[in-house]
Amino acid sequence: MATETRVRIAPSPTGEPHVGTAYVALFNRAYARAAGGKFILRIEDTDRERSTRESEEAILRSLRWLGLEWDEGPDVGGPYGPYRQSDRRGLYGQFVEELLGRGGAFRCFCTPDRIEQLRERQRARKQQPRYDGLCRSVDPAEARRRAEAGEPHVVRLEVPPGGPTTFRDEIRREAIAFENAQIDDQVLLKSDGWPTYHLASVVDDHLMGITDVIRAEEWISSTPKHVLLYQAFGWTAPRFFHMPLLRNSDKSKISKRKNPTSLEWYRQQGYLPEALVNFLGLLGWSMSDGREKFSFDEMVADFNWERVGTTGPIFDFHKLDWLNGLYLRALSIPDLRRRLVSERCIESEERLEAIAPVLPLIQERIKKLSEFRPMADFFFQDPRDYEPALLVPKKREASDVRQALARSREVIARADPWTWEKLEADIRALADQLQWKPGDCFMPLRVAVTGSTQSPPLFQSLAVVGREVTLRRIDAALAKLAP
């Protein structure tokens, strides 16, 4: 029996939950599900300066919001815990010792000052900044004594001299080779006693039985260091999959400065989680039948690494908005109401009750939940000061509009029954009398009641707004048109 597929996502809790994390999580989870394996969430908080619990919680919350749940993780536990590296702190020491014993690493007593000067010299000579191997020559027993005497030091990877280090990238379906001379003696254990990412992730991936490492392309250049570690430990390395990097519109790696990257921002903007997941699935991947709207489960059913691409896709908001609109319009009204309330686009379902007849009309006019409030605002309060000129259709005189609007007011005051059909019929009849195009009669009313030339269908809106409020707003408009 083949070993169970185990994949993981290993975010660092040092900031806002990143859209790139969700992207990589999506492919990890999709593959795990397709392979009948497990998807693990591990928190990589070995950077004691920058890691925060708030950030960790936000990451978990955002991934859950997207429905990208994990089988094992810091909050749900699992057989390979703990799943937070700070809780695994005690584990790494023995592996460092083992590495030291096997000659895969060495203690380095160089001061940060010396390292910095070294690098400056190298840069000045246009050489690659990298460790010069000075402490490799310190006798191991001597090094141990100095370390035990409390001398500050780090532990570095001892990159073997000469020869290449290679690994296969499963997305490119090709080997990638790096000359060892090209690889730096990476710090594995920091002077504060904490492991760096490189050590901790290799040790944890091994301990957690990770079979496939699916991560972003930016990790390719540090993969040989990881491969060297597996070799030094005598462990079998996992398979490596390097996903293309999400890009800003200028093709650079997606970044906060040029593009919104926080998953919380997407949520606040009113993107639906299933739409965002679908959109992410469209980047670097395609369904075998070309479908563009698909659920996570459908993606899993069709999942195949051969369909994952290598080109870094630009994060295209136009397409995301289009997809989101598709999902938004497909929502049932009860579902839409729930989401509007839960995403705080409206105070309560009761307030939505009042505008129930127009909710479907608004639904088909918004692409994001956040657009609901601006569009529906006029149902709840009188329009703010709009330009009086908006009341006057092209090729009409303000004075004529004023008269027409006054006549409309009379019609509306008398309309019976108070239904949108009756209102429409009456106003159309008025337009006929006036020998105006119906639209020219509608627009002043629209602006008077909604404060805008763009709104949900007029008569349904009037019916919901109510007679009293409609008349009040018409009066306000007439005042604006007064000579």
Add this chain to the structure above:
RNA sequence: GGCCCCAUCGUCUAGGCAGGUCUAGGACACAGGCUUUUCAAGCCUGCAGCAGGGGUUCAAAUCCCCUUGGGGUCACCA
């Protein structure tokens, strides 16, 4: 700059690994039209691409090489 990755319409992509059926298909965006009560939605039409050069071959978007372009990475951050 060294190393590494990538390269089909403006954008996301299909096709490429198993060359011919590709005068390169779809979607978003954009433009025009239909519909129409504004705005949307919907429907129709249009615009637009194999980065360049060599090679292999009867035949190359597809395989190989070079160039160019873009990106990543060179931390006691991940």
